[in-house]
Amino acid sequence: MVLHVHDFVTYQHTGWKVLNMELKVPPANLRQFCMDLLVGARVPPTDARVVATVLVDASLDGIDTHGVSRLPVYLKCLQNGRINPVPEIKVARSAPAAAVLDGDHGLGQLVAVRAMEQAITLAAEAGVGVVAVRHSNHFGAASYYCKMAVARNMIGLAFSNSAPGIPPWGGRRAYFGTNPVAFGFPAANSPVMVDMSLTKAARGNVILAAREGTPIPAGWALDAAGRPTTDPREALAGAVLPFGGPKGYALALAVEVLCGVLSGAGYGPRVGWIYDDGVQPADVGHFFIAIDIASLMPLSEYISRMESMKAEVTAVPAAEGAAPIRLPGERRRAAAVSRSREGIPMEPALLSELNELAVRLNVATLIH
Amino acid sequence: MVLHVHDFVTYQHTGWKVLNMELKVPPANLRQFCMDLLVGARVPPTDARVVATVLVDASLDGIDTHGVSRLPVYLKCLQNGRINPVPEIKVARSAPAAAVLDGDHGLGQLVAVRAMEQAITLAAEAGVGVVAVRHSNHFGAASYYCKMAVARNMIGLAFSNSAPGIPPWGGRRAYFGTNPVAFGFPAANSPVMVDMSLTKAARGNVILAAREGTPIPAGWALDAAGRPTTDPREALAGAVLPFGGPKGYALALAVEVLCGVLSGAGYGPRVGWIYDDGVQPADVGHFFIAIDIASLMPLSEYISRMESMKAEVTAVPAAEGAAPIRLPGERRRAAAVSRSREGIPMEPALLSELNELAVRLNVATLIH
Numbered sequence: 240m241v242l243h244v245h246d247f248v249t250y251q252h253t254g255w256k257v258l259n260m261e262l263k264v265p266p267a268n269l270r271q272f273c274m275d276l277l278v279g280a281r282v283p284p285t286d287a288r289v290v291a292t293v294l295v296d297a298s299l300d301g302i303d304t305h306g307v308s309r310l311p312v313y314l315k316c317l318q319n320g321r322i323n324p325v326p327e328i329k330v331a332r333s334a335p336a337a338a339v340l341d342g343d344h345g346l347g348q349l350v351a352v353r354a355m356e357q358a359i360t361l362a363a364e365a366g367v368g369v370v371a372v373r374h375s376n377h378f379g380a381a382s383y384y385c386k387m388a389v390a391r392n393m394i395g396l397a398f399s400n401s402a403p404g405i406p407p408w409g410g411r412r413a414y415f416g417t418n419p420v421a422f423g424f425p426a427a428n429s430p431v432m433v434d435m436s437l438t439k440a441a442r443g444n445v446i447l448a449a450r451e452g453t454p455i456p457a458g459w460a461l462d463a464a465g466r467p468t469t470d471p472r473e474a475l476a477g478a479v480l481p482f483g484g485p486k487g488y489a490l491a492l493a494v495e496v497l498c499g500v501l502s503g504a505g506y507g508p509r510v511g512w513i514y515d516d517g518v519q520p521a522d523v524g525h526f527f528i529a530i531d532i533a534s535l536m537p538l539s540e541y542i543s544r545m546e547s548m549k550a551e552v553t554a555v556p557a558a559e560g561a562a563p564i565r566l567p568g569e570r571r572r573a574a575a576v577s578r579s580r581e582g583i584p585m586e587p588a589l590l591s592e593l594n595e596l597a598v599r600l601n602v603a604t605l606i607h
Numbered sequence: 608m609v610l611h612v613h614d615f616v617t618y619q620h621t622g623w624k625v626l627n628m629e630l631k632v633p634p635a636n637l638r639q640f641c642m643d644l645l646v647g648a649r650v651p652p653t654d655a656r657v658v659a660t661v662l663v664d665a666s667l668d669g670i671d672t673h674g675v676s677r678l679p680v681y682l683k684c685l686q687n688g689r690i691n692p693v694p695e696i697k698v699a700r701s702a703p704a705a706a707v708l709d710g711d712h713g714l715g716q717l718v719a720v721r722a723m724e725q726a727i728t729l730a731a732e733a734g735v736g737v738v739a740v741r742h743s744n745h746f747g748a749a750s751y752y753c754k755m756a757v758a759r760n761m762i763g764l765a766f767s768n769s770a771p772g773i774p775p776w777g778g779r780r781a782y783f784g785t786n787p788v789a790f791g792f793p794a795a796n797s798p799v800m801v802d803m804s805l806t807k808a809a810r811g812n813v814i815l816a817a818r819e820g821t822p823i824p825a826g827w828a829l830d831a832a833g834r835p836t837t838d839p840r841e842a843l844a845g846a847v848l849p850f851g852g853p854k855g856y857a858l859a860l861a862v863e864v865l866c867g868v869l870s871g872a873g874y875g876p877r878v879g880w881i882y883d884d885g886v887q888p889a890d891v892g893h894f895f896i897a898i899d900i901a902s903l904m905p906l907s908e909y910i911s912r913m914e915s916m917k918a919e920v921t922a923v924p925a926a927e928g929a930a931p932i933r934l935p936g937e938r939r940r941a942a943a944v945s946r947s948r949e950g951i952p953m954e955p956a957l958l959s960e961l962n963e964l965a966v967r968l969n970v971a972t973l974i975h
Contacts, residue, residue, distance in 0.1 A: 334734025334902035336704035366702025369735045371903050394869070407920045409929035414920055422861045431864070433857040465926040483850035489801040489935040492920070493790045496799070500912045501762070501903055507919055528896075534702035535739050535869055544868045551875055552775045552782055552860070558833040561777035567857040 262590065263582030264605065270295040272605045273310055276593065277346075279600030280317040281324040286349050293348040297380035298583045301574030304443025305380040307585070311592050312513050313346060313376075314600070321511075321518050322346055322376050328353050331373070331503070336365035339502060340372045344520040347378035351397070351525055355384040358529040359391050366534030371502035372525040377401065377513060382434035382571070385423025388529045389430045392538055395423040396528040400498040400505075402512035402521065404442050406478045408488035411465025413478035414507045416523075417442045418494040425532065426545045432568030437491045438479040445471045445479060446514075450588075498524035630958065631950030632973065638663040640973045641678055644961065645714075647968030648685040649692040654717050661716035665748035666951045669942030672811025673748040675953070679960050680881050681714060681745075682968075689879075689886050690714055690744055696721050699741070699871070704733035707870060708740045712888040715746035719765070719893055723752040726897040727759050734902030739870035740893040745769065745881060750802040750939070753791025756897045757798045760906055763791040764896040768866040768873075770880035770889065772810050774846045776856035779833025781846035782875045783859035784891075785810045786866070793900065794913045800936030805859045806847040813839045813847060814882075818956075843882075866892035 264272075270291045277287035290313075298306030316322040326345025330338050338357055342350030354370045361368025378384070381397040388395025401416030421434040436442065439459050448455050448471035460474030461467060468474055481487025499506025504524025511521035532541050553564050578584075594604040632640075638659045645655035658681075666674030684690040694713030698706050706725055710718030722738045729736025746752075749765040756763025769784030789802040804810065807827050816823050816839035828842030829835060836842055849855025867874025872892025879889035900909045921932050946952075962972040 332903055334899070335732065336736075337734025337898065337902045339903050364703065365733050366705025367735055367737045368704075369898060394865075406926075407923050407932045409925055409932050410920075410923035411926040411929075412923050414923055420858075422864075424861075424864050431860065433861050435854045435857060461926070465924075482852070482854050486803045486850050489803060492799065492935060493792070493801050495916070496790075496792050496913070497762075500916055501898075501900065501909060503904060503908075506912070506916055530705065530737060530869075531702070532869065534705045535700060535707050536871060540871075541869060544874070545864070548863070548868055548874055552778075555775050555778035555780050555782055556833075557777055558774075558779040558829070561779075564775045564777050567860060 262585050262587055264585055265582050266295055266299055266579060268605070269298065269307060269583055269585075272593070272597075272603075273307060275602040276310060276314060276597060276600060277317075279597070279602040280314050282317065282346065283325065286346070289352050290346050290348040293352065293379055293383045295583070296383050296386075299575045299578045300380065300382070300571040301578065302380045302571065303584075303586075304441060304447055307583075307593075308447075308589055309377065309379060311589075311596060314596055316376075316513050317346075319518050321513060321520060323520075326350070330357065336361050336367055337369045338371075340370055341503075342372055342375035344374050344376065344522070347376035347399075347523060347525075348383075350375040351378040351384050351399075351527075352387070354525060355387045355395065355397070355527045355529065358527040359388055359393060362388075362393055362529035362531040362534075363391075366531050368529045370527045371497070372527070373502045373504040373522070374520065375504065375523045375525055376521050377523060378525060380434065381419040381421035382423065382432050382568070384527060385421050385432060385434070386430075389423040389425045389432075391529075392425055392532055394425070394530040394532060395421075396530075397421045398494045398498050398526040400495050400510055400524050401442075402510050403508055404479045405438060405481050405488070405491045406461070406465075407492075408481075408485040411461065411478070415488075415491040415495045416510060417479060418491045418498070420490070420494060424545065425542070426549060427542050429566075429572060430568065431545070431549065431566055432571065434568075437481050437487050437494065439482045440479070442475075442479055445474050449475055494526075497526040502526065630953045630955055632953055633950050634663055634667055634947060636973070637666065637675060637951055637953075640961070640965070640971075641675060643970040644678060644682060644965060644968060645685075647965070647970040648682050650685065650714065651693065654714070657720050658714050658716040661720065661747055661751045663951070664751050664754075667943045667946045668748065668750070668939040669946065670748045670939065671952075671954075672809055672815055675951075675961075676815075676957055677745065677747060679957075679964060682964055684744075684881050685714075687886050689881060689888060691888075694718070698725065704729050704735055705737045706739075708738055710740055710743035712742050712744065712890070715744035715767075715891060715893075716751075718743040719746040719752050719895070720755070722893060723755045723763065723765070723895045723897065726895045727756055727761060730756075730761055730897035730899040730902075731759075734899050736897045738895045739865070740895070741870045741872040741890070742888065743872065743891045743893055744889050745891060746893060748802065749787040749789035750791065750800050750936070752895060753789050753800060753802070754798075757791040757793045757800075759897075760793055760900055762793070762898040762900060763789075764898075765789040766862045766866050766894040768863050768878055768892050769810075770878050771876055772847045773806060773849050773856070773859045774829070774833075775860075776849075776853040779829065779846070783856075783863045784878060785847060786859050786862040788858070788862060792913060793910070794917060795910050797934075797940060798936065799913070799917065799934055800939065802936075805849050805855050805862065807850045808847070810843075810847055813842050817843055862894075865894040870894065
């Protein structure tokens, strides 16, 4: 196994700029390692391959907060029964273009891939397909599922709820999840990928700051008493604020209804937080939409129009002092290109934790 | 005709708090007046009734910027040919659950009602229906179309692009429309209605401020050179900022693709601004989704879950100094109740303008 360890011993603490870290792992090796760990935790190999692929894709894209860094908590939950390693995923209710998928408390990445596959199948027949998902778990980076649609010349939309993070506007206690919203739009070469949580900053960044003991910017969060805080541990016990104030609240509510209320999943405080000591299933809900472009417009015409839009948007003159205009998804694509070539930077603490888990699960460690 | 004119002569200028005005018109009378004006501008009576109903519904809901106040510019455009009074609206392309509607440059409210009707029909058969719309015009308040779905026990989503208002993040020139986003969620009594533009403040508020000569808050807009401004006329010549910074930009782009690129409508600067002196059709695009709840979950179960969520959200303790928590749509519903009873407040300048148009169109004025 080839590893590029330039500065492992003299590693300097770098806040959440994990891009600065010097330990880099080839993606194929990291994918195999993740897969081995999941299999070690009783996940069937075909399912483990799916989940490892989604996790490493997020890490490749530079979304370290939603990639391989989540594996330790998933493994803990697979072992204590909170996540079902062998779910029987099934369609609970279906119409010609709409379905509800019951994830049987399996790994969120697995359940979400199956759900978007179903949405794509429906859209191929009906022009559009929507799939609401119940009894799932944290699904990582929402953009992966949109990429699946984009690969089929479809527009993909992906939504999820999560454990309470965002309060209703004017409230002091979290009710809604951080509720990611993602869109994927095919284009000639580089699709436009929108992926955001509805918080001012993703809770993954707060988790990472808590882990590293660094403060978070003002305006991100409230403590448990509803007061503004810059302490990430207080923020995790309190609430994170939505972007856009009351408009962000309204969007968080809309996503909670689609993913939680309508699907039969948990909603509000019924959604569990897998970092606490409980063992109840998290019962996360998702909502996916696939739109078959060719049902609405000849694909070549759509592509040509998208490329015009992309060119026009990036040609808008920059405001004084602003950086050149970027299209959503550009930064991640650049990260994926560089990380595919140079390897995925890994926080040494994470690698140690995963290697310790490997020993316990009787799986080959990443560094022998 | 009964009018409640309490203080017409001593009317005080009240900024954009049009709720404070004292001239109030019964909704049925205002609807008939709007309909007469549209018929006077060669709109067929059945179509005029639809458009008048949508306009007065927005005014009833207290959305004065998107209701009857838009009628003068619509009438101007109907007369100069920019808006087609007798459109041949037709389905341009269709799949079992998806369609493109060609609005033939008719009034946006008419085209949008036809499109949501189509989405509802598709959803009744397939569980979900999506309709992309080309060659339309400003459709007023997006929530009206979501209410149509809600009345059929469906979740409604409505999106539109509009003339350039929002720049790409870091850009100095507007490219995207203000791009409203609306959701309607059925409930036992009071549905949850989300309706927002993607700007920090609706451009309608900027138009109203320009009309009244009042400044706009800092942070809403840029002037034509990309500098922050509080002058509403400079803002209309420049750009309005999205809420949520780069996240708002990404949402504006997503809505522009769905409504403009995918539908075959205008997008970016191809969308016309009906307040300028041009006569080219605005070529606005919309996108509608209807989701049939019963396809996914027994309706009674969904309703019970929604009511639980509503009760729980409003029971979250308020932050220090904050007002009680409101659900999206509550304020509009309260306005509609009070305006149904007491009449719709009208700005005297608007009433004068409409009455002058009535004389020119040979239609009965609202005050004889």
